[in-house]
Structure formats: C-alpha cells, structure tokens
Amino acid sequence: MALLFFVNGLVVGSWIPRLPEIRDRLALDLDTLGLALALGGLGSLIGSAVSGLVVGQFGSRRSAVVAAMIVYLFLPLIAVAPTATLLASVLAFMGFVDSQADVGMNAVGVRVEESVGRSVMTRLHGLWSFGALVGSGLSALAILVGVGLGFHLLAMSVLGVSIALASIRLIPESPIRSRQGQRRGRLTAGLMVAGGLAACVEGPPLDWSALFLTDVTGSGEAVAGTGAIVFTAGMLAGRLAGDHVVDRFGSIRTLHAGIAVALSALFLVAAVRSTGVALVGFAVWGFGVSVALPVLYKLAGSHPSFGEGAGLAALTVGTRLGFIAAPALIGLTATAWSLPVALAVVVGLAGAASMVAVALTMSARGEDSIPGASTS
Numbered sequence: 001m002a003l004l005f006f007v008n009g010l011v012v013g014s015w016i017p018r019l020p021e022i023r024d025r026l027a028l029d030l031d032t033l034g035l036a037l038a039l040g041g042l043g044s045l046i047g048s049a050v051s052g053l054v055v056g057q058f059g060s061r062r063s064a065v066v067a068a069m070i071v072y073l074f075l076p077l078i079a080v081a082p083t084a085t086l087l088a089s090v091l092a093f094m095g096f097v098d099s100q101a102d103v104g105m106n107a108v109g110v111r112v113e114e115s116v117g118r119s120v121m122t123r124l125h126g127l128w129s130f131g132a133l134v135g136s137g138l139s140a141l142a143i144l145v146g147v148g149l150g151f152h153l154l155a156m157s158v159l160g161v162s163i164a165l166a167s168i169r170l171i172p173e174s175p176i177r178s179r180q181g182q183r184r185g186r187l188t189a190g191l192m193v194a195g196g197l198a199a200c201v202e203g204p205p206l207d208w209s210a211l212f213l214t215d216v217t218g219s220g221e222a223v224a225g226t227g228a229i230v231f232t233a234g235m236l237a238g239r240l241a242g243d244h245v246v247d248r249f250g251s252i253r254t255l256h257a258g259i260a261v262a263l264s265a266l267f268l269v270a271a272v273r274s275t276g277v278a279l280v281g282f283a284v285w286g287f288g289v290s291v292a293l294p295v296l297y298k299l300a301g302s303h304p305s306f307g308e309g310a311g312l313a314a315l316t317v318g319t320r321l322g323f324i325a326a327p328a329l330i331g332l333t334a335t336a337w338s339l340p341v342a343l344a345v346v347v348g349l350a351g352a353a354s355m356v357a358v359a360l361t362m363s364a365r366g367e368d369s370i371p372g373a374s375t376s
Contacts, residue, residue: 001112001171002127004064004105007163008098009128011071013135014156015078021149022078022087032084040091041324047099048316054100055107055309061171063309064104065164070097072160079150099320103312108171110301110312119243119251122294126239133232184305190361191300191311192318197354198292199322200329201262204347205231205282207327212339217275227282234283238290246295252362255295256355261288263351270340292354293319299362326350 015022023033055063071094081087109124135156142152209227213219238258246254262285269281300311326346333342 001105001108001167002124003163003167004068004108004171005124005128006131007160008068008101008105009131009133010135010138011075011131011156011160013132014139015075015153017136017139018143018149018152021143025149026081026084026087028084036084036088036091039088040095041320042095043092044095044099045317045320045324047096048103048313048320050313051100051103051316052306052310052313055104055313060104060107060111060309061168062104063100064108065168065171067097067101067104069161069164071101072157072164075157075160076150076154079148079153099316103309103316106297106312107301107309110298113298114302119246119298121298122239122242122246122291125294125297126236126242126290129232129236129239133236187303187305187311187361188314190357191296191315192321194354194357194361195293195296195300195315195318196322196325197350197357198259198289198296199319200326200350201259201347201354202235202289202293203323203326204330204343205285208330208339208343209278209282212269212343213275213278216273216339217278219275223275226279230279230283231286234286235290236286238287239294242291242294245291246298251295251299252358254291255358258288258291258295259351259355262286262292263348264288266347266351267344270344273340296358299358322350 019033022028023030028036051063054067058066074090074094074097077090078087081090105124106121109121113120139152206228209231210224213224213227214221242254242258249257265281265284265288269278269285272278272281296315297312300306300315301309303311305311306314329346330339330342333346337345
C-alpha cells in the first residue's frame, strides 16, 4: 500500500518540473499552457464526482491499482502530444483517471487502518509527499544531465506500472459495502465544504510563497524557490509524525490543532514580512496543515453512512474545488489590497471555517466509534 502512495507522488513530481520544456516544444504562450493545465484539473474534478460509483462497483484495490496503471501508461504521451489540444486532452484524461486512483488508494488506506487498529493515513500521505520530492529531484537531475523528456517519462511510466503490478498481491481487497444513512445528504455537503476549505489552507504556500518572498520581503530569485521547499519539508515531517498524534488525541482534535498551528504561522508571516520569519513560518505552516486532509480522508472513508468510496468521493470533489478556487480568490484580494492581506484574509477565514465545518459535520452520534475520530 505504501508503495502505491509513494510511486503516485513520484510520477506526479517527475513531469511538473519539465513544464518549461513542454511549453517550448509546442511553442505555447502562458495562457494556452494555463488552459491545458486547467483542463487537467477539470478532468480530475469530474473524475472525483464519479469516483465513488467506480470504487463502489469495482472495489478499492482494483480501482486504485488499475486506475494508477492507466495514468502511468498515458504519462509518455505528454512528451509526444503534437498540439496544445491533444496535450490538454491527455492531461484531462489523466486527471479523470487519477482521481479514481486517489479515492481507491485512500479507501484502501482506511481499510488498512481498520485492520491494524491504529492510524496510518498521515504516513501514507507523507509517503506521497516524499515521492513527489524524489520525483522532482530526479526530474531536475534528468534535466541537468540532458536526459530527453520522452525517455524520462517513458522510464517513469515503466517504473510506475511495474510497482503497481507488484503491489496487487500485497493489497488485501476489502468487501464492497453498501451503507445507507439518514444524514448522508448533510454529510456529503459537509465533507465537500470541509475538504474545500482545508485545501484553501494547504495550497497557497505552494502557489504564492515565491512571489511573497520576492515582492514582499525583497528576496532574490535564488531564495524565492525555497519557500515551497521548506513548506513541503514541514508537511512531510508533520505527516510522518501525525499518526502518533491522532492515536493519542483523536482525529478531530488533531485536525483542529494542526489548522490552528498553520494559521498562527500564516499570521506571523503576513505581519512580520521578513525573509527569515517567512521561511520559518512556511515550514511551520506546512507542519500544521499536514494532518488536515489525511484526517479528513480517514473520517470520510470510515463514516458508517457511506458505502465504499462514496464519502471519499465527496471529500475529493471539495478538495479539488478548493485547490482551484484558492489561487483566484487570493489573486483578486491581493490586487485589491496586498498579498499579505490576501493570504491572511482568505486563508485565515478558510481555516477557521474548516474547523467549524468539521465540528458540525462530525458532531452527531456515531462518529466516536470511528477509529481515531474521537474528540475525547
């Protein structure tokens, strides 16, 4: 199971750093490239909406492994797509299928937690983050030594498919469940809202840290890229340690504490506006928010009102919407005021609202019986 999370992050991290080469090969302007990437996000969003049906029909193991293999098989097409339209089509299809793999993997992770009787979800997400870091590093190395884009993505495709095939026998198939609950409609909406708001706390440092360091603190370009690095490092550290905290204090308390830590770091970064404080703040921000989405996946996948994958699908739709909406909201607010104000207002309100949304969504009886979900 851990291999699936790691290799999925590895594959994603392997092609994103080569976007400039992809852009130059097709002679794309930034608007066209942005549209192609947006269509990839749209495909992922649509896929998330139907992923609960797919996982419920075929089971979590089959959905996770088969969908991941399809994504990896299509990866080399990014390097050979002859037009922007075909590139956008490939990215949209990959996003659609990857959402099935995402929900399937998290559903398997929830079942593993139930079988071992302790939390493992944050570590699994930590392995995804670690895979993405390794993939980015390998991509940078490939560019440095002159490995062609096509060969690089083909090699990553073969590696991903091989690991996915090898993992089939190592992942137990969980029984396909069919659950019904009177609160299902309210829970679906609550999970979507909570996931979207949490995504608005997690995504901005990756999108805006470089601009914050150059435009607000006056850092050089060499330092600007380190904001995302320290944020990712903090997130990785938090995810590797998060399961122990969840087992001790419960999922909801851990989530609330993590968001509070992240918002404290955010406000410090926005108020002080110095390079050193910003770098420390981004690291602490990553550490705090690291547990939010893994804990939400745990709660969504364990809730007795949902069948296999249904709660995870609702949560995934919300997170995809949050990752799409947050950059636009911050950009508009920054244009009206400033980037520090935009981060403090948009992310601060989203973080506070996410804590309320989680508390309201999981407040009724029954949640305390979910492993790790106790608030006590």
